[in-house]
Amino acid sequence: MLTVAVLISGTGSNLRALLEAAASSAFPARVIVVGADREASGLGHAEEFGIPSFVVPWRGADQREAWGEELDRQLEVWGPDLIVLSGLMRLLPAGVVARWSPRLINTHPAYLPEFPGAHAVRDAIAAGATRTGASVIVVDDGIDTGPILAQERVEIAPGDDESALHERIKPVERRLLIDVVRRVATGELNLDLTASV
Numbered sequence: 001m002l003t004v005a006v007l008i009s010g011t012g013s014n015l016r017a018l019l020e021a022a023a024s025s026a027f028p029a030r031v032i033v034v035g036a037d038r039e040a041s042g043l044g045h046a047e048e049f050g051i052p053s054f055v056v057p058w059r060g061a062d063q064r065e066a067w068g069e070e071l072d073r074q075l076e077v078w079g080p081d082l083i084v085l086s087g088l089m090r091l092l093p094a095g096v097v098a099r100w101s102p103r104l105i106n107t108h109p110a111y112l113p114e115f116p117g118a119h120a121v122r123d124a125i126a127a128g129a130t131r132t133g134a135s136v137i138v139v140d141d142g143i144d145t146g147p148i149l150a151q152e153r154v155e156i157a158p159g160d161d162e163s164a165l166h167e168r169i170k171p172v173e174r175r176l177l178i179d180v181v182r183r184v185a186t187g188e189l190n191l192d193l194t195a196s197v
């Protein structure tokens with residue numbers, strides 16, 4: 001059974017989808033802990049599903065290294081087979097990436113390498129794109145530059161605002177994420193073979 005830690009900053013809708021999938025005995029992975037960089041509303045999903053959680057409060061970019069060291073200490077306590085960033089709005093310090101990647105994956109609301117970074121949905125609309133997408137990647141020490149594990153196109157409807165488009169992208173992200181976790185758990189997807197060449 002693959003053990004998974006999920007790190008969030010926001011509402012955790014992708015986390016919830018993973019918790020719901022893992023609640024099925026047929027799913028080959030289980031979420032063992034949820035972490036956040038603040039008292040994110042998504043922590044409520046962990047509580048509802050009886051999953052332990054922790055918060056390592058973000059204290060500013062000048063404290064990034066110390067924040068990363070505390071986050072790493074928390075993760076070492078649990079020793080997950082896989083760490084999923086799903087809405088964590090922080091760049092992990094290089095030491096944390098080096099410790100856990102490639103068993104460290106991220107969901108992103110764009111069709112990478114298009115629109116990397118924290119404002120992917122807004123950027124796609126601003127660019128006048130007619131389609132964007134969702135991606136699941138291995139976290140490397142760049143910004144959304146790691147190996148792509150899964151991705152799918154999402155059309156941008158005329159008049160789409162950021163919120164409407166993001167809510168249409170998220171279900172695709174969730175489906176891709178759950179499938180990637182399942183494939184890692186069954187050995188169908190070997191993350192160790194995805195390391196950037």
Ligand code: GRF
Pocket residue numbers: 008009010011012013014015042086087088107108109170173
């Ligand atoms: C997701 O689209 C994720 O890819 C992005 O932020 C959003 C988080 O949504 N980084 P939620 O917190 O899972 O609802």
